[in-house]
Amino acid sequence: MINKLGIDDNTKRKLLSLTERGTLNHAILISGGNEEERQRLARYLANFTVCISGEERPCGVCASCKKAANNMHPDIHIYEKLPKKRFYAKEDVKNLVANAYITPNESDIKAIIIKELQNMNIECQNLLLKVLEEPALYSSFILTSNSKNVVIPTVISRVTVLDITDTGENRQTSKRVLETAKAIGSAILSPNEFDIIIASSALEGGGQEFTDVLLELSIIIRDALVKKTKGTGEQSRVPEAAAELELYLSKKQLIDLYDAVTAILNDTNKNKNKTLMLTALSTKLRRAVKF
Ligand SMILES: [Zn+2]
Incomplete structure (x- = not known):
């Protein structure tokens, strides 16, 4: 189903844990799909x-929404390369970075869309990196790119990547992601403290798959909370995993768990060492449920 803003249910489901807490992650990179889909998102x-x-x-x-729909909102800033140039102009990227530190006009947070990073050379991506490393308090960055492979790794390490590619390979990954998220969900309930590490060991270290698993896990935990509070609107594709958590955890534990997962999501990619990362994940999840 496509809603009035042109976002389908599956994409919306993916966005839930990024948007539900009221503020967007500091920086998001939308990659894959086609340009129209990326810009719509x-x-x-x-x-x-x-x-x-x-x-x-x-x-x-x-x-605010009406202004946004008419491309007139003063706190939505959209940057792109000049039409006849191959790449972004260095001056424009410098201005963009300086602008990020200026307070918004009307909103609490400015939304800064930086279109199509495949059109930004490495020198300019490094300029952009500065503002991603020292976050501007009043700015959320929404970057788009035809592929995340054209974005320098240091920038990737500072953003949450939302890959909207719909390929056979992605669907396969998606199945593994679901199964891993479900396995971690069960492992949280296990008395064996190593089970979370074992359940997540199929992940290839950091990167996209780790982020995707955490996104799925957050949806599972959210659904468990929805069930706990007798609400409606479950979103997970593995409802049995949510049911299991709901059965054994209190509302407080579920809230703490959800907070832990979203905190790790904001932190992903910063720690490249797989073993350390999985240990940290395990410790944080177990601390949240205090078994
Ligand atoms: Zn509105």
């Missing part, structure tokens, strides 16, 4: 950032 996230509704955002009806 970028605008959706920018609109989410500036929407002033207390209900589901973006609401599409508040003053």
